[in-house]
Amino acid sequence: MQYTSAKPLFFPVSSHGTQNKQPSTDEVxxxxxxxxxxxxxxxxxxxxxxxxxxxxxxLYRFFYRSLGNHADAQDLTQKTFIRIYxxxxxxxxxxxxxxxxxxxARNLLIDEVKRKQKAQTIEFQEELTSMTSSSLDGKSxxxxxxxIFQHVLQGTPEKQRTALLLRVQQEWSYLEIANLxxxxxxxxxxxxxRARQKLKDRLKILEKKGEL
Amino acid sequence: xxDQLDEKIDKFxxxxxxxxxxxxxxxxxxxIAENRRFSKRARxxxxxxxxxxxxxLLFLFFVMQSKDESLPSDSVALVPSSILSDRDRVLxxxxxxxxxxxxxxxxxxxxxxxxxxxxxxxxxx
Numbered sequence: 083m084q085y086t087s088a089k090p091l092f093f094p095v096s097s098h099g100t101q102n103k104q105p106s107t108d109e110v111x112x113x114x115x116x117x118x119x120x121x122x123x124x125x126x127x128x129x130x131x132x133x134x135x136x137x138x139x140x141l142y143r144f145f146y147r148s149l150g151n152h153a154d155a156q157d158l159t160q161k162t163f164i165r166i167y168x169x170x171x172x173x174x175x176x177x178x179x180x181x182x183x184x185x186x187a188r189n190l191l192i193d194e195v196k197r198k199q200k201a202q203t204i205e206f207q208e209e210l211t212s213m214t215s216s217s218l219d220g221k222s223x224x225x226x227x228x229x230i231f232q233h234v235l236q237g238t239p240e241k242q243r244t245a246l247l248l249r250v251q252q253e254w255s256y257l258e259i260a261n262l263x264x265x266x267x268x269x270x271x272x273x274x275x276r277a278r279q280k281l282k283d284r285l286k287i288l289e290k291k292g293e294l
Numbered sequence: 295x296x297d298q299l300d301e302k303i304d305k306f307x308x309x310x311x312x313x314x315x316x317x318x319x320x321x322x323x324x325x326i327a328e329n330r331r332f333s334k335r336a337r338x339x340x341x342x343x344x345x346x347x348x349x350x351l352l353f354l355f356f357v358m359q360s361k362d363e364s365l366p367s368d369s370v371a372l373v374p375s376s377i378l379s380d381r382d383r384v385l386x387x388x389x390x391x392x393x394x395x396x397x398x399x400x401x402x403x404x405x406x407x408x409x410x411x412x413x414x415x416x417x418x419x
Contacts, residue, residue: 147309156316
């Protein structure tokens with residue numbers, strides 16, 4: 083399938099109606115995902131299979147680490163692919179495919195976080211204070227600290243969490259993250275530092291207690 | 295020490311050991327997307343049809359109402375001739391005839407009226 087770059091650029095629009103990205107002057111070399119998407123737009127449904135096969139795990143891990151449960155991760159991964167399928171005909175590779183993918187994923191994540199925010203903050207505080215070694219009996223040491231980490235991570239603001247996850251999981255540059263989140267590179271660095279610091283502090287406490 | 299902590303944190307964040315519970319199939323994604331598209335279209339059709347029907351009904355209602363208002367008010371009071379007996383009908387026709395005659399009568403002039411009154415006045419003995 084031949085990709086035609088003459089078509090107008092597609093800029094992902096967030097669920098809140100704002101444009102997420104500024105037009106890029108230099109076009110990105112069409113990736114295999116771009117070609118798959120054009121095939122999907124042309125009605126070749128097998129291409130969707132290739133796309134799902136390649137990206138479902140990274141997406142799932144991103145959602146899982148961010149929300150801390152399998153059901154939400156499964157649901158949001160599926161929703162992301164549904165949005166991608168619907169928008170396939172409008173996609174133009176003005177940026178990396180993964181940038182577009184994670185822009186959609188993040189918009190869904192923000193909606194989900196907002197939906198859960200109230201209940202989550204109350205539950206989180208209660209759970210974290212009551213989380214002791216005795217409450218985690220029956221689990222391996224690794225499982226214990228992972229569970230504690232997960233709670234600490236979920237307690238950080240969504241922006242810090244997303245920035246940290248994109249940096250570690252996707253190995254994106256600060257600039258790429260800044261572009262996706264529409265903030266300065268410096269702010270991204272600060273967010274990542276703060277989120278990491280929270281995790282480190284918790285890890286140090288656990289080590290001091292001898293639970294690791 | 296710090297590097298070790300970072301390594302542990304990165305390992306946790308990468309979540310390599312986390313596996314998707316139910317792998318997502320492209321067929322499911324396509325089916326859901328198409329179904330939603332269809333239901334969206336169906337919803338749109340339903341509402342547009344309902345609105346069109348409501349508009350037609352409203353239009354008919356106003357047409358009927360304006361028709362009622364344009365009818366002469368005394369037309370309702372008209373008595374069908376079929377319920378009158380022959381004798382009553384003849385009487386009614388006569389009354390109508392006389393009323394026509396009264397309509398055609400000429401109005402007397404003031405002087406003539408005066409003269410008439412004088413003529414009619416009984417002579418005083």
